[in-house]
Amino acid sequence: MRIVRNVAAIFMLAGLGFTGSVQAADDPIATRQAIMSSVGAAAGLGGGMMKGEVTFSPVAGKAAIATMNAAAASFGDFFPEGSDQGDTGALPAIWENADGFAAELAKFSAAAGKAMEASGKDGPADLDAFKAAMGPVFGTCKSCHETYRKKN
């Protein structure tokens, strides 16, 4: 009886977990928005250090760069056909010109990957090294937003 109950509990847990992941896959808009808000937060931290509003530290620099890198690696997977409807800032151009959008994503991940490499194990040594690594990543934001995001 106890075994049955445990098995049932395991199935329920598995079921919950399963339901959870189905929801994520069902709601690509929420997922990509969560990823992009982490990009925004990393840009806020990085930009704050560049402007001198936040004190630079190598570990913070690396956190910002690693966030960009993780986002660049996953963001593009959450634009399935049909996810242009709903509460989204995505423009139809993403699906109409899929190659162009992929090229913008490739620029983002290339820049973030290079920054990741440059930041090494302990993060960029100083603010100038951070600016040199992160600058090109920042540059890719607007080249994509120019064509593929709704004006707001």
Added chain:
Amino acid sequence: MKKALIVLVLLAVIAAGAGWSLSAPTRMTEQQAAALKTGDPVKGELVFWAGGCASCHAAKDAKGEDLLNLGGGLRLETPFGVFVAPNISPSEADGIGAWSLTDFANAMTHGTSPDGANYYPAFPYSSYARMSVEDLGDLYAFFKTLPSVEGKAPGHELGFPFNIRRGLGLWKRLFLNPEPVIAAPVSGNEVDQVLWDRGRYLVEGPGHCGECHTARDIAGGLILSHWLGGAPAPTGEGRIPDITPVEGKFGSWSAADIAYYLESGFTPEYDSVGGEMVKVQENMARLPASDREAIAAYLKAIPVVAPTAN
């Protein structure tokens, strides 16, 4: 009966005559034209970026040096029809290479072509009308240094009645006014008057910010009582934001935030600039820092407006 008919015909003739003369293209006065002189192309380059000429007259995705090839061809898809930006490179055959400085100034400030036709206000001459004589002379000198591009851009694609250029003369009578929009900084702000004035000149004149950030009425004229209060995007999807100092919205940006956005393309929340504003921001980034500070000072001290219905 016959008399009444004659009166009616006469009235119609008078109305037509009045319409014809009211719709006549205007030009600078001789006195104004006499004040023009070809200026300094180095200064003119800054006027060129402030004016955003390349954003419409260069090729659609042009970057860097290609922004100086003003062959036209960009299509502006608007509710009135499709406007196609013309070639304004110094080509004598296909561009504006044969224009005198007076021709150039009449186009910029009166929307009137050298042969006396009215331009459509997709060309933002109702903002450029506020430009100084010096800036027009400098800009003309800079245009002369640009590469000549061969080939004319295709014509506009407009339906009746928008395809009648003469009618634009009436539009100009209603909406072309070189006076400043905002007379003075809103009180309660600590304002450097010289900086604010420079900001007003850039925003209301060459920068032509109001052309997209201000709502238009049914005739396509800017609703000046809603100056910079935001508007539906004139081309494509979305909405152009309200850039008056509304509390909790644009008003929460400091002057330094505005200047930084124009320089870097990042909002205070580190969202990036998008859409057509990317080109505008990249133009503003080429101006001296003091000009971006001036724009910010102006935007911090203009009236907040009620939202428009459209």
